[in-house]
Amino acid sequence: MAIEQSFLLLKKQLAELNKNPVEGFSAGLLDDEDMYKWEVLIYGPPDTLFEGGFFKAHLIFPKEYPLKPPKMIFQTEIFHPNIAKDGSVCISILHEPGDDKYGYEKASERWLPVHTVETILVSVISMLADPNDESPANVDAAKIWRENPDEFKKRVAKCVRKSQDAFE
Amino acid sequence: MGNCLKAQSADDISLLRGSETQDGNDQALGPPPPYQERVAPRAPIYYPSPNVSRPANLLTEDEQVKIAKRLGLIVHLPCGVYDGCSKKGKECAICMCDFVMGESLRFLPCMHTYHKDCIDDWLMRSFTCPSCMEPVDAALLTSYETS
Ligand SMILES: [Zn+2]
Ligand SMILES: [Zn+2]
Numbered sequence: 223m224a225i226e227q228s229f230l231l232l233k234k235q236l237a238e239l240n241k242n243p244v245e246g247f248s249a250g251l252l253d254d255e256d257m258y259k260w261e262v263l264i265y266g267p268p269d270t271l272f273e274g275g276f277f278k279a280h281l282i283f284p285k286e287y288p289l290k291p292p293k294m295i296f297q298t299e300i301f302h303p304n305i306a307k308d309g310s311v312c313i314s315i316l317h318e319p320g321d322d323k324y325g326y327e328k329a330s331e332r333w334l335p336v337h338t339v340e341t342i343l344v345s346v347i348s349m350l351a352d353p354n355d356e357s358p359a360n361v362d363a364a365k366i367w368r369e370n371p372d373e374f375k376k377r378v379a380k381c382v383r384k385s386q387d388a389f390e
Numbered sequence: 391m392g393n394c395l396k397a398q399s400a401d402d403i404s405l406l407r408g409s410e411t412q413d414g415n416d417q418a419l420g421p422p423p424p425y426q427e428r429v430a431p432r433a434p435i436y437y438p439s440p441n442v443s444r445p446a447n448l449l450t451e452d453e454q455v456k457i458a459k460r461l462g463l464i465v466h467l468p469c470g471v472y473d474g475c476s477k478k479g480k481e482c483a484i485c486m487c488d489f490v491m492g493e494s495l496r497f498l499p500c501m502h503t504y505h506k507d508c509i510d511d512w513l514m515r516s517f518t519c520p521s522c523m524e525p526v527d528a529a530l531l532t533s534y535e536t537s
Contacts, residue, residue: 227485234486288484289511319516334520335484335512 275382288335303364312359484508
C-alpha cells in the first residue's frame with residue numbers, strides 16, 4: 223500500500239471519530255503535523271476494576287498500515303497482565319499474522335488490515351475488563367491477578383487514583 | 391512471554407513491486423506473475439512468513455518455493471474492473487475507499503471484494519480474507535483451480 227494511502231486512511235478515521243465519537247475513549251493526533259502518531263484517552267470501563275480511571279495511550283502507526291498493525295503504549299501507569307511495565311500493549315490483534323512463531327494464536331485473532339483505531343480500542347477496552355494470562359506482558363501482574371485478587375484490586379485502584387489526579 | 395512486536399525485522403517497503411528489476415536469483419521464482427506491472431525504485435522485499443522479510447536474493451530455497459506458490463495461487467483468484475455494479479460491494483474494507491469505475495478489483499471465494507492492489511499485498515502476508523477470516527486457499531483449490 224502506498225504511503226499516501228495509509229495517510230488518507232488515518233485521516234479518514236480521524237475525521238470520522240471527530241464527527242461520531244465512540245463511547246469509552248477519545249482520540250486525536252499527538253502532533254497535528256504527524257498523522258501516524260495518535261493520542262487516545264481511555265475511560266476505565268464501567269463495572270471493572272479500572273472504572274473511573276483516565277488512561278492515556280499513544281498509537282504509533284507504521285507507514286505500511288493497514289498491512290501492519292500499530293503499536294500501542296500506555297502513557298498512564300496501568301497495572302494489567304497484558305500491558306508491559308513500559309506501557310506497551312500486548313494483545314493478539316496487534317500481532318502480525320504468522321504461521322510458525324506463535325502457534326497458539328489463531329490467524330483470526332491476529333492483526334487484520336480491516337482493523338481501525340476504533341476496533342483496536344474496543345479490543346483493548348475489553349482486555350481491560352477481561353485479562354488473558356496465557357501470554358502475559360507483565361508477569362507480576364498476571365501472577366497477582368491469578369493468585370491474589372485482593373492485592374490485584376489494590377494495585378489497580380492505586381493506578382486509577384493516580385490517573386484521576388493527573389486530570390484534576 | 392515475549393510475543394510482542396519487539397524484534398520485528400525491518401521491512402519498510404511495499405511487497406513484490408517490480409521483481410523484474412532485481413539482480414538476484416529471481417529465475418528460481420519462475421516468470422513474474424502478470425499482475426506485477428509496476429516497476430519499483432528499490433529491490434523487492436519478500437515475506438517468506440509474515441514476521442520475516444528479506445531481499446529476494448537472500449531467501450532460502452524453501453522460502454522461494456513458498457512465495458512462488460503463493461504468487462501462483464493469487465493469480466488464480468478472479469479479478470476484474472469495477473463497472474458500477476453494487477452487487478460486488480461498493481467499498482474496499484482495507485483502504486475504506488469507495489470503488490471507482492474502472493478500478494481493478496479482486497474477488498475472493500468468500501464473495502468479498504477488494505481493490506486488487508490492496509488485497510494482493512495482504513494475501514502475500516496472510517492467505518485469509520480480512521473481512522470474514524475465511525482461508526483463501528481451501529476454497530481456491532476446489533473452485534478456482536481451472537478459472
Ligand atoms: Zn482498497
Ligand atoms: Zn471474506
